[in-house]
Amino acid sequence: MIAAVCFLAMLLGFLLQISTKLVLRRSFGLVAANRGVKIGGPYRLIRHLMYAGYLLTHVGFFLAHPSSWNFAVNSTALAAQCLRLLAEERLLREDPVYAVFMAKTRYRLVPLVF
Numbered sequence: 001m002i003a004a005v006c007f008l009a010m011l012l013g014f015l016l017q018i019s020t021k022l023v024l025r026r027s028f029g030l031v032a033a034n035r036g037v038k039i040g041g042p043y044r045l046i047r048h049l050m051y052a053g054y055l056l057t058h059v060g061f062f063l064a065h066p067s068s069w070n071f072a073v074n075s076t077a078l079a080a081q082c083l084r085l086l087a088e089e090r091l092l093r094e095d096p097v098y099a100v101f102m103a104k105t106r107y108r109l110v111p112l113v114f
Contacts, residue, residue, distance in 0.1 A: 002063065009060030016053030024050075037092065039101045046107045048085045055081070055109065085109065 024038060046052055058074045085108060092098040108114055 006060045006064035009063070010057050011060075013053045013056030013058075013060060016056060017050055018053075020050040020053060037095060037097045037101060039097070039105070043101075044105060046109060046111060047089075047102065047105050048108050051081045051085055052109050082109070082114075 020042075023041065023043075042049055055078060058077060062070050062074050089098075089102070089108070093102060
């Protein structure tokens with residue numbers, strides 16, 4: 001049963017990552033830059049869907065394969081992603097459209113948490 005839940009979390013996380021990249025299209029990049037602000041659809045719930053997909057995938061993997069090594073790797077990846085999304089927001093909040101988006105969509109990564 002736990003394996004099925006872990007698999008489902010990883011699958012949903014992967015699908016969220018892929019669907020987000022398809023929605024972002026040319027707005028997706030490796031370096032923080034304003035390539036246009038996406039605010040519709042699932043972005044009404046959280047501001048960083050791709051990172052949420054990564055998080056869901058990592059949590060599913062960790063629950064399927066718990067170890068101190070996997071905890072360390074996943075925690076480091078999460079910390080790096082949080083630093084990256086905060087850097088992106090520092091850049092993007094200068095755009096009035098993104099500033100309004102931040103006010104309307106409160107959560108960055110996990111609804112009701114962060």
